[in-house]
Each structure stands twice: as structure tokens, then as C-alpha cells.
Amino acid sequence: MESAIGADERAFRSHMERPDFQIGETKEQWRLVGNDWPHPIITVRAHDGTDWAFRFDLNGYPARLPNARPWDLASNAPLANHRWPQGTGRVAAVFNPGWNAAALYLPCDRLALVGHDYWLVQHPEKTWQPSRGIVHYLEIIHDLLASHQHLPAVRSAA
Template sequence: MQALMGADERAFRTHVERSDFEIGQAKGKWRLLRINWPTADIAISARDGTEWGFKFLLDGYPAQLPNGRPCDIETGVPLSGDKWPKGSGRFAAVFNPGWNSGALYLPCDRLALPGHDHWLTQLPELQWPPARGIIHYVEILHELLASFAYQPPVRLAA
């Protein structure tokens, strides 16, 4: 017998079924990989076509901020810091496993916001909006991965 779905999971599933999430998928910006509540994995496309996986911890969603971190697209296993996306400037600050290998340095991440109250006034556009939910977080990540601050991984010639 399947357990009843909680309000947090229902809210998340409603958000990923909304048109703004589905339009992002149709445009190839991101795609939902899997939901294994209370986590969900989403692949986000970078400007070079590389897809990066992100595992989101979503218990208490959307009232509680999610926690996101890079993960393997196929398995959902969190990536070690040396395998995280690389870049410069703001990109490097967000994708900084040296700060915390279990979180991205963003005002919409539950592990990053505590201790950074100044973000609420300095970066209001990056705050967590429960009504928009996960769409807000993946849009920020797609914007970073589509920027020229992102450094595509070096690929060896065949």
C-alpha cells in the first residue's frame, strides 16, 4: 500500500507541473530527472550543452527553503567538490564546495541563508518565493550555467 502524499510533496509536484516549469523543460533549460521524496533531482543545461544534475532536499516545501547541491545525473549521488561546475566571479562564489560541499551559496538555499541576513536587503531578487517555488531556484542556476562566467569542462579529443 502506497503511503499518503504529504502537503510538501503535493506542493512540489504541483510546481513542476506548472506551465513555467514545463516551458523551461520544453526549451531545454532543465528537466526533472526523478522524485524520491523528500528529494528531487533536476538536470540543468549549461551554455555549452552540458547537463548538470542537482539534488534538492525539499522537506517542508515550499514554506521551508530547499537545499540544492550538484549530483550525478544518472544516479543522483552527490558530486565531490572537484566535480562541481567551475567558473569565475559570482559563479565561483555560488559553486564553492570549499564553503560547504552540501549546499550552493545562494539566498534561496536553506543552508546558505542562515548567518547572511544582509542578503535579504542586498539581494531581494534571489530570495526564496514560496509561491514560485523550485522554478525560482532552477532559473537562477540556469542563468549562472548559461553565463560566460561558467567555464565548460575540458574534454579530451577522441
């Protein structure tokens, strides 16, 4: 027997059924790969074809801001700091485990927003939008990983 799901999980499931989430999956921009509620894991594809996994904390979704961190699917653990996405400019700032290895440095992240209230005015387009839900966060990550500021992942020679 399946246990009853809470309002936050119902909202997330509803957002995953919307056309904007489905279009992102169809375009292979992102993909839900694990849904151990409240910590779904979603991969986001970079311009070089690398799929980066992010484990979200969606307690209280969508009223409460989400939190995301890069995730190692093979070990089902946080991605080692030296393996985070690399880049210049905004990519380097957002994917910065030296700042906080448990969060992305974004106005839509619950851990990052603490102490950065000025972001609400400076970056209103990147602040959390409960009505848009998880797609808004995924679009921001995808835009960064698809940008020229993201450096392709280093791959070992075969």
C-alpha cells in the same frame, strides 16, 4: 497501493505542472530526472550543453527554503568537489564546495542563508519565493550556468 503524499510533495508536484516549469523543460533548461521524495534530482543545462544534476532537499516545501547540491547521476552520490561547475565571478562564488559541499552559495538555499540575513535586503530578487517555488531556484542556477562566467566542462579527448 500508493501511500498518501504530504502537503510539501503535493505542492512540488503542483509547481511542476505549472507553465513556467513546463516551459523550462520544453526549452531544455532543466529536467526532473529523479523524484525520490523529498530529494528530487533535477538537471540544469549550461550554455555548452552540459547537463548538471542537482539533488534537492525539499522537506517542508515550499514554506521552508530548499537546499541543493551538485549530484553525480552515475554513482547516485554527491558530485566530487573537483567536478563542480567552474567559472569566474558569481559562478565561482555560488559553486564553491570549499565553502560548503552540501549547498550552493545562494540566498534561496536553506543552508547558505544561515548567517547571511543581510542577503534578504541586498539580494531580494534571489531570496526564496514560496509562491514561485522551485522554478525560481532553477532559473537562478540556469542563469549562472548559461552566463559567460561559467567555464565549459572539461571533456576528455575521444
